Amino acid sequence: MSGIHAVDLKSFVTDSVKRVFATMLSMRLESEEPPDRTSATTGRHFVGTVGFAGAVIGSVNISVTREFAQTMTAAMLGMSVEDIGSDEEVNDVIGEVCNMVGGDLKSRLCDAGFICSLSIPSITYGESFRIQPKGWDRHDQYGFRNSHHSVLLEVYVKGVN
Amino acid sequence: MALKVLTVDDSKTIRMIVKKAFRPYNCEVVEAENGVEGLAAAIKEKPDLIILDITMPVMTGIEMLDRLKSDAGLKNIPVIMLTAESGKDNVVNIVQKGIKDYMVKPFKGEDLLERVGKIMSIEPRTKEEPPEKKPMKYFTQIDDIVVLKLPAKVTRPETVEVESSLQSKIKDMAAAQLNRMILDMGGVSETNVSLIKLVITVFQHCQKANVAIKLVATSKQGEELKGFQETSQITVANQIGEAKAML
Numbered sequence: 001m002s003g004i005h006a007v008d009l010k011s012f013v014t015d016s017v018k019r020v021f022a023t024m025l026s027m028r029l030e031s032e033e034p035p036d037r038t039s040a041t042t043g044r045h046f047v048g049t050v051g052f053a054g055a056v057i058g059s060v061n062i063s064v065t066r067e068f069a070q071t072m073t074a075a076m077l078g079m080s081v082e083d084i085g086s087d088e089e090v091n092d093v094i095g096e097v098c099n100m101v102g103g104d105l106k107s108r109l110c111d112a113g114f115i116c117s118l119s120i121p122s123i124t125y126g127e128s129f130r131i132q133p134k135g136w137d138r139h140d141q142y143g144f145r146n147s148h149h150s151v152l153l154e155v156y157v158k159g160v161n
Numbered sequence: 162m163a164l165k166v167l168t169v170d171d172s173k174t175i176r177m178i179v180k181k182a183f184r185p186y187n188c189e190v191v192e193a194e195n196g197v198e199g200l201a202a203a204i205k206e207k208p209d210l211i212i213l214d215i216t217m218p219v220m221t222g223i224e225m226l227d228r229l230k231s232d233a234g235l236k237n238i239p240v241i242m243l244t245a246e247s248g249k250d251n252v253v254n255i256v257q258k259g260i261k262d263y264m265v266k267p268f269k270g271e272d273l274l275e276r277v278g279k280i281m282s283i284e285p286r287t288k289e290e291p292p293e294k295k296p297m298k299y300f301t302q303i304d305d306i307v308v309l310k311l312p313a314k315v316t317r318p319e320t321v322e323v324e325s326s327l328q329s330k331i332k333d334m335a336a337a338q339l340n341r342m343i344l345d346m347g348g349v350s351e352t353n354v355s356l357i358k359l360v361i362t363v364f365q366h367c368q369k370a371n372v373a374i375k376l377v378a379t380s381k382q383g384e385e386l387k388g389f390q391e392t393s394q395i396t397v398a399n400q401i402g403e404a405k406a407m408l
Binding site for chain 1: 171172173174175177178181216217218244245246247248249250251266267268269315316317320351353354355356358
């Protein structure tokens with residue numbers, strides 16, 4: 001399905017990510033071009049993922065370092081990084097951020113005629129791993145920066161039929 | 162009378178943000194993490210308002226909404242959807258099911274309150290009322306000794322709740338002339354930073370109030386406590402009876 005190539009994801013996704021960070025975390029993100037994949041995925045890092053399936057299938061991945069994931073968690077929960085009790089809280093925050101961006105994208109795809117459903121978020125955590133895109137119609141990467149932290153957002157989309 | 166609000170969302174973070182938003186108001190917030198739990202809570206608690214997510218495991222918010230609307234006893238409870246999904250058709254379909262409002266994430270607590278304020282009256286807490294119900298569920302008493310039993314999971318929200326309850330309990334103890342406490346952490350499944358901080362905090366509160374305190378923990382937990390400077394000197398009993406004898 002080539003129609004998916006015509007959908008303008010870039011402006012929509014970048015606005016969505018910036019809005020989620022500004023509203024929920026009171027953090028200002030700047031777009032970073034080209035995306036700094038290395039900074040966001042070096043060492044121990046989190047990847048939040050939500051999938052969507054229907055007239056198109058795909059997923060949204062957000063990668064951040066452990067350090068920034070903890071900063072995000074503290075910001076969203078209104079506490080200090082030292083007060084974060086466990087990675088469970090970090091997972092929940094990364095998952096929810098991913099859910100908001102993914103939900104926004106899913107809604108945009110539905111409005112463009114690509115009716116699909118959203119999955120619940122999942123989290124991958126570790127170091128020295130890389131998620132390789134294979135067989136997608138689109139694989140878009142968007143980079144963002146907050147101070148010295150990078151955020152990498154990847155969108156994978158494939159048309160069905 | 163406090164307004165009872167049921168927040169149904171699989172994200173604990175979102176439930177916390179909702180709870181925090183209502184804190185200055187005369188509201189009691191009940192939580193559920195999926196549609197099945199949400200329905201059960203709606204039946205049990207008969208809330209005045211339900212704030213409902215859509216994408217959740219076990220049962221989605223849409224399924225829960227359908228069940229609410231088909232139940233004569235629940236169908237009139239106002240529902241505000243709070244979800245990341247904003248597709249036009251989706252919103253129209255859900256609005257037609259009879260909800261009061263549809264709010265799209267990301268959101269701020271004050272925006273949620275503004276929406277709530279449009280469909281019902283929410284009153285600020287009066288000064289006479291405690292800022293929040295202090296749950297005393299963690300406390301029991303054996304003879305004249307108060308036992309504080311920690312929950313299986315201790316993260317930041319539990320530490321805040323336990324500490325808040327402890328402060329009230331210590332006042333009650335002073336009024337009742339009780340001055341001995343056992344802190345039982347034997348049922349806690351994971352030793353983490355929040356737990357260590359909570360143990361230290363409980364000891365500090367007790368010392369300040371001249372309440373004698375002993376700690377009950379498993380042998381493994383006892384070893385783990387030795388690894389932290391602040392808790393390394395605490396004497397650990399393995400059983401309540403043993404701690405009681407030490408007091």
